Amino acid sequence: MWRSGQEIELLHRSMAFAALFFVTLVPLLVVVAAAFPSRGSGIADWINEGLALSGRSAKAVGEQFASKSEVLNTTTALSLAALAVFGISLMAAVQRTYERIWNLRPGAWHAVWRQVIGLAGLIAVILLTTWHGLLPHDATAASVLRVGLSVCGGVLYFWWLQHLLLASRVAWSALFPGAIATVAAFAGLRVFSQLVFAPLIVSNAVSYGAVGSVLVVQSWLIGVGYTVYAGAMVGRVSRDDRSREDRPHQDEAHEDP
Template identity: 30%
Template sequence: MTEPQRGEDGPGEERPGRWSRARSRVAGLAGTAKVLREEVPLVGRALRQIVRVNLLDSATRLAAQAFLSALPALLAVAVFAPAAIRDGVVSSMRDQLGITGEAQKTFQQMMSAEHTDVTQSFGAVGVVVTLLSATTLSRALQRVCERCWEIPKAGTRVAAWRWLVWLLVWLVFLVLQVPVRKGFGLGVWIGYPLLLVFATLLWWWTQHLLLGSRVRWYPLLPGAVLCGGGQVLLTVAALVYLPGAVSRSVAKFGPYGVVFTSLSWLIVLFTAMTLGIALGRVVSEESAAARLLGTPTEPGRWGRREG
């Protein structure tokens, strides 16, 4: 009887195949991750924070609320606004969601409708109802902030006015975003740094407002910087990627292609924002940053309203 050759399967002999090699690699990666968590505490805390926040689920909820309620509110307010504001809304939608070509023409026609026609078909009551329904985005974002900072849910009486105020400021920021990016006519060389400053301030104020002032200002700064930087990078990426993506999607799916691409991009945007807020807390609680920012380290530190 001939003995099995080397490298062949034989009785009582197992040859490490493709799956066993894959399992070995996975086990090696898991071991590396464990070592990183033990030797680099920041990595371990960041991973635990991402799991706690449920990153993709939170981002998808925010994107859906923005698409279904906040964007209609933006349009409802814009059609009653002066022409300059309507033009700002069209430019912002083009840059942020890649609405170009026929979709942009239809959008511009809708925005250029006579105010009397819009008032008769929609009405001031409709605008108010749309704005109130759009606060679902504010509420969803508040829950994300509370989850990131492990803070109990705020009462409705305390938070209700904050939802509407945040929504209105967010709408104003969207209208002004394109002029800011262009540096108010001075050029993008000053526009993008300005956009970074404005976006950082917006997300700094957003966290403080929606958390009900239960977290002091300085610990919120790292998350604001991460969100602001992420928003600027995604703005640049949108200008490069979205026009072509929307055109391909429209060619394949028709008018629904705009919906698919826009919603997918909103998910990417809110994934970056949720990640920024979540990792901002991790950074602010690092020992050196905590001393600099005055982040408290005792358990239950965010349980009560501060200031």
């Protein structure tokens, strides 16, 4: 894992993921979430959920985004189309990293439709995780249902996303461990965020103003990049380990006659 991380330059790719996500996808999510029929406040709900924020820290993040009515009143069809085009660059970066992890040649340029579908799937997953209209009113039942949907939906999405962006060049069975590892890493990131990032949001907002909250969110997005890419690396390493374990048995089978 350590060697693989060095070979694909995991730190630099995670920082590029965070920058692309914040610059290209967050504005698109702000608009789409504002038009989504939910009782929440849009993209701020997803960030608060991912960072496990509540109280003053959640309020500090929510203040960085305009209200739903303000977003919808100032958005044009041209700006929305431009945001969608820019958002595809994030999926292109994820695809290139997946190909590097699995040591595959870059996909054909005309297969950009895979990136479009992957982007649409990502937006759908993010919006569904913050759509409170699907959850029961009982707090305990809502929490259990949210966790179950997040885990199952996350595993299915990252399993499917790898298969989609890699153009079916890697078997489904080889991609499944990476999907599980990605979701497990997200759970660890959530715990870390609750312990470290949540207090930092409040202190940075007091010390540096709005930019302090933005820096913490950006740092969290770097962690998201780590989880997405490191999870796929786990899948690659586990497949290589299985191949090494199977090779001696194959050699013994050839020697038996």
